[in-house]
Amino acid sequence: MPRTPATRLPHDAKAGPTKPEIRAVTVSKLGLTPEDHFVEVGSCTGAVTIEAARRAGRVTALERKPDRLAVTRKNLAANAPLDADVELVEAEAPAGLPDDADALFLGGSRNFEAVLDRAVETGVERVVMNVSRLEVAGRAVEAFRDRGILDEVVQFQASHGYELAGATSFDSDNPVYVITGGVGDGSGDGEDEAESAVSAERGDA
Numbered sequence: 059m060p061r062t063p064a065t066r067l068p069h070d071a072k073a074g075p076t077k078p079e080i081r082a083v084t085v086s087k088l089g090l091t092p093e094d095h096f097v098e099v100g101s102c103t104g105a106v107t108i109e110a111a112r113r114a115g116r117v118t119a120l121e122r123k124p125d126r127l128a129v130t131r132k133n134l135a136a137n138a139p140l141d142a143d144v145e146l147v148e149a150e151a152p153a154g155l156p157d158d159a160d161a162l163f164l165g166g167s168r169n170f171e172a173v174l175d176r177a178v179e180t181g182v183e184r185v186v187m188n189v190s191r192l193e194v195a196g197r198a199v200e201a202f203r204d205r206g207i208l209d210e211v212v213q214f215q216a217s218h219g220y221e222l223a224g225a226t227s228f229d230s231d232n233p234v235y236v237i238t239g240g241v242g243d244g245s246g247d248g249e250d251e252a253e254s255a256v257s258a259e260r261g262d263a
């Protein structure tokens with residue numbers, strides 16, 4: 059199998075990029091295939107957009123800040139050729155979200171509840187949201203659970219080794235919460251699951 063090229067990000071934005079280790083986990087959770095229409099909220103540097111464009115057939119990337127959308131565009135060009143048809147949209151989601159997404163990634167958290175509502179309405183199969191702030195992560199997990207679309211929450215924290223006095227010490231990145239779910243995949247049976255878990259803990263028959 060040909061080796062996936064490294065993602066080049068010569069152009070910088072004020073936020074991002076999502077770190078390579080988190081991108082690897084994110085695209086794996088999204089399970090992208092060439093049949094998929096992948097939609098991203100908050101493309102910023104385009105780091106996730108580029109990796110998704112190597113896997114999905116179609117990519118729609120939304121970014122509310124025009125200067126950051128310009129960075130997405132430039133970094134995409136720096137990684138050409140990419141297999142997917144890529145459309146960049148300047149919009150603050152849920153505005154601008156297409157109705158036919160198979161996989162949705164929320165890298166930006168503005169209006170995330172309304173974005174999740176749209177995901178439910180339009181039946182998005184796979185939804186992944188990355189959050190670094192604790193309070194937002196808590197609200198986001200509740201929002202997935204309330205809509206019956208929560209599969210799992212994984213917290214990642216990578217540390218990078220560096221040489222110190224002939225040995226290896228580590229610099230740690232901030233932790234990131236990767237929340238995954240989706241519509242119609244049998245996930246998140248909401249109240250039923252919650253009730254059985256509580257019963258099991260209480261030792262009910």
Ligand SMILES: C[S@@+](CC[C@H](N)C(=O)[O-])C[C@H]1O[C@@H](n2cnc3c(N)ncnc32)[C@H](O)[C@@H]1O
Pocket residue numbers: 073074075076077099100101102103104105106120121122123126149150151152165166167168169170
């Ligand atoms: C943490 S950055 C995303 C980093 C990106 N994954 C990368 O690797 O560069 C979040 C971005 O989402 C954008 N954003 C937040 N909420 C948004 C929304 N509802 N619609 C569109 N863009 C949004 C912000 O402007 C910001 O650029």
